[in-house]
Amino acid sequence: MKTALRSAVLATTGLSFLLAGCSEVPITGRRQLSLVPSSLVTSMSVQQYSQFLSENKVSSDPQQVAMVKRVGQNIVAAVNQFCKTHCDEDPFKGYQWEINLIEDPQVNAFAMPGGKVVVYTGILPIAQNEAGLATVMGHEIAHVFAAHGEERMSQGLITQLGGAALSVALKNQPEATQNLFMTSYGLGTQVGLLLPFSRLHESEADRLGLIFMAMAGYNPNEAVGFWQRMAAAKGDQAAPPEFLSTHPADETRIRKLQELIPEAMEYYKPAARQ
Numbered sequence: 163m164k165t166a167l168r169s170a171v172l173a174t175t176g177l178s179f180l181l182a183g184c185s186e187v188p189i190t191g192r193r194q195l196s197l198v199p200s201s202l203v204t205s206m207s208v209q210q211y212s213q214f215l216s217e218n219k220v221s222s223d224p225q226q227v228a229m230v231k232r233v234g235q236n237i238v239a240a241v242n243q244f245c246k247t248h249c250d251e252d253p254f255k256g257y258q259w260e261i262n263l264i265e266d267p268q269v270n271a272f273a274m275p276g277g278k279v280v281v282y283t284g285i286l287p288i289a290q291n292e293a294g295l296a297t298v299m300g301h302e303i304a305h306v307f308a309a310h311g312e313e314r315m316s317q318g319l320i321t322q323l324g325g326a327a328l329s330v331a332l333k334n335q336p337e338a339t340q341n342l343f344m345t346s347y348g349l350g351t352q353v354g355l356l357l358p359f360s361r362l363h364e365s366e367a368d369r370l371g372l373i374f375m376a377m378a379g380y381n382p383n384e385a386v387g388f389w390q391r392m393a394a395a396k397g398d399q400a401a402p403p404e405f406l407s408t409h410p411a412d413e414t415r416i417r418k419l420q421e422l423i424p425e426a427m428e429y430y431k432p433a434a435r436q
Contacts, residue, residue: 185309221265226263230263235259237375260278264283269392275306275309290388297371376431381430386416
């Protein structure tokens, strides 16, 4: 009886701990686990971003650099304006935005807490125009807006570090904590218990990304064309099965984007530049 009572108390305590560490993603309203201070993650991001820039070549093409910065700034400004009246808290509070184009043929881009964004030149031919680029950058900025990295780190504290408090983990397991940060932000390889959450995050970032590009005056219908071009660019390369991928299959993603466009269009205000 004592054992059963003890188990019940522990379960209740654990549930209370998890509930206390929950927050809500603005716009989508999804509840998420939040055990990691954003200030700490931002600090780690700034350090990692600085190291990344020191090890990679920043583009010197003035037109391409200007386009990437312009699109990113338009999206950030639009989201900031929306959040002034619609968000309980500023998800970008204290951020110092820095957007860089990297000379690299990889078809890739990423964004990190603190407002640190990278776009690779390899993705520009697929983007083709500002709306295509806004599809990519809106998606990546959405990951930051929705605190997906912090959520994945919070999950990792439970599944990988045994639920240790972050302060304890940093002190006693600094290497494991750093690895957890790297994998949480797509800077490493993660296959395991966190995978379903990663696919969930991708779908949520797709939805928010559509809304963000619409807020910034980019037609969200352009996102479908971008992902169709992305799928075509893979050519004959074999894609991993969807259940082993952190990204939805191309067909699934495109279908869901088409379903989400009506919602995004509610936020769309065509800009004079288009």
